[in-house]
Amino acid sequence: MKTTALIAEDEALLAANLQAELLRLWPDLEIVASVGDGETATEQALSLQPDILFLDIRMPGMTGLECAEALTEDWPEDGKRFPLIVFVTAYDQYALQAFERSAFDYVLKPVQTERLAKTCARLQERLQDRKPPQAAAASLNTVVDQMRELLAAGQPEPSRRTPAAAPLRVIQASAGNTITMVPIDDILFFEAADKYIRVVTAEREHLIRLSLRELLPQLDPQRFWQIHRGAVVRCEAIETAQRDEAGKLTLTLRGNPSRLVVSRLYAHLFRGM
Template structure:
């Protein structure tokens, strides 16, 4: 069967080698774009809608995992053809353990033809199964197509959720002692902010906003690094750029399109929940 793919790899020689290997092993696969960073991978994937993504884990700026997460959040709700994802990584026992637990496919650098052939066979089987699903039946109306999409689309999303919840791909586990105090610099002053006072953390360019009921601070610690230091029972990630203290949430409201928005106690902010984390909010 014919299929399309996008390769995201910041080393041109490795990208060319992967493309050449795919051409030999999977003649029906057409590589529609090769990019060198995660942000371009997201933009080109949204524009070209490839069937398969080969994402290098470590790229400048946005990593392969970050790119996958961004795509999961930005992919059109009505399109059930979310790309199948293969992560490409140098050998890293922590990353491989996380991939195995999440049942996410991966290949190691340098890419070995035998291993890549196995991956191609799995991808072809999944795409064949997808093409025979009701999602692609032109006779269906939009409502029934969306219902069918909901049954097929979550498979890749479930894998991403599992990967995000597994050991982080750079080998760092969560801290055994949760963070108790945030030290936020402002000029010559360092504000000491108790973590218990924080309503939510939000990534903003090169900073992270630390928002309490009465004040807002900026820190330079990346959100993913900060997350490892927080108590996961109290602080929930609800978007790739937002972590909320769960007992500060007053309600979760779903709009007509199915998107969730959180209202907080004692603060006017409204927090959007991405589809990757929407499963947290279900009635008991």
Template sequence: MHANALIAEDEPLLAANLQAELQRLWPELRIVASVGDGVSALQQGLALQPDVVFLDIRMPGMSGLEAAEALAEDWPDDGRPLPLLVFVTAYDEYALRAFERAALDYVLKPLQPERLAKTCQRLQAALQARGQPAALESTLAPMLDQLRGLFGVSVAGASALQANANTNTNASTSTSTSTSTPLRMIQASAGNTITMVPVSDVIYFEAADKYVRVITSDREHLIRVSLRELLQQLDPQAFWQIHRGTVVRADAIASATRDEAGKLTLNLRGHSAHLTVSRLYADRFRAM
């Protein structure tokens, strides 16, 4: 079976070994690009639109999980299905259970040719199913659901393993490393002033480079923390992620409007902003 694949792996020797084994096990598979970071994986994935993407979970800058989420959100609405995703990981203690539940696959480090052969068989079977016209529409929504479930299980585990990650939140939030008690108060600093912002006053959070914008009904604050770190400290029932860079307070949503192309836009109570919902999170807004 002829297909195109992208490899995203920041260890050059492992990337070369993976490519060589794929060429041996699946000669018809064409490797269209091999990159070493998540941002390049996203850019090349959108540009080349491969059939399969092999993603290392831990890469510089954007992780493999984040790149997969961004790929699902930014994929063009032209009827072409998302690529099949295979995650490359050394951390089976937090990843494998999630992968086994999803219609995705994984490759363990160090590379195991027998396991990779099974992965190739699964990919070929999935690509054959996609060749049926009725399968194009039916595969997208389930895949997004599986991705979202995978992120929910795996990102927290990955963060715990990244001991060298930047967790400096000085003068940014009154956070604790425990996630058992949701965050109640944010300390936002500006110059010599620290403003205490009750989390219940926040209408939405928006990622802004290395900061997060904290939007209330009458003010905007900047805090130096990643949105991913902040999400782990928020009550998931009270705050909903609607885009990889946007989290909104659920009871601040007045209505959701769907346009002719199916794109969802949120109208808010107490603020004039209109927030776009990505495809990855659109199923939160289903009529009851």
């Protein structure tokens, strides 16, 4: 069977050049899709389950890192092995130190033939050494650990959270001509919903036009924990964290019937004392 790959690059000329270079260096490689944004890349990767992903770091909407994060969260337990990932980036060597510390490979823009040839050789070697299908779950756990380190380490897209100088104490939620002042202590969780965030309290919920990426730096990270790429929960509101037979964690909350699923990337937050 041919090795399959997916390219996610929003600049059409760069995507075409990368595909042409790959096929010249690796004639047996089959490019199953070439897309221009992170959301489509995530959908196609989950559907096609290629062996390799070439992800541009900066794309419209979801970045390459966020795409990889989403895949580690949503990759089916009974699916193929998690794909090898190569990040395509214009960042300098200092910013790339985080990639050097992980198993993820990278190539710099504009793509140089010599560097891409080394990447192809590494990929071919790693594909030969990959574990049998029954070890896929353990392999994915390793990828999750590396992805978490990459997101927290010094990567170009700032995912590491530091306490805000003055964390938010109130959320101003507007609806029509009314602005509701929601004390931060009343909020159970935030959940991304299209271009809005659901702000959920025990009594009701509000919508604010903001992204989680913009909101997170304004929250106290000791109190508000990200448990999924689209969900942040106030830790004092958590009543239980229940793990099922497959290892999936689900949270129950005090004073609210909602049940929140914890992604693989953030499961390490919940350990018994």
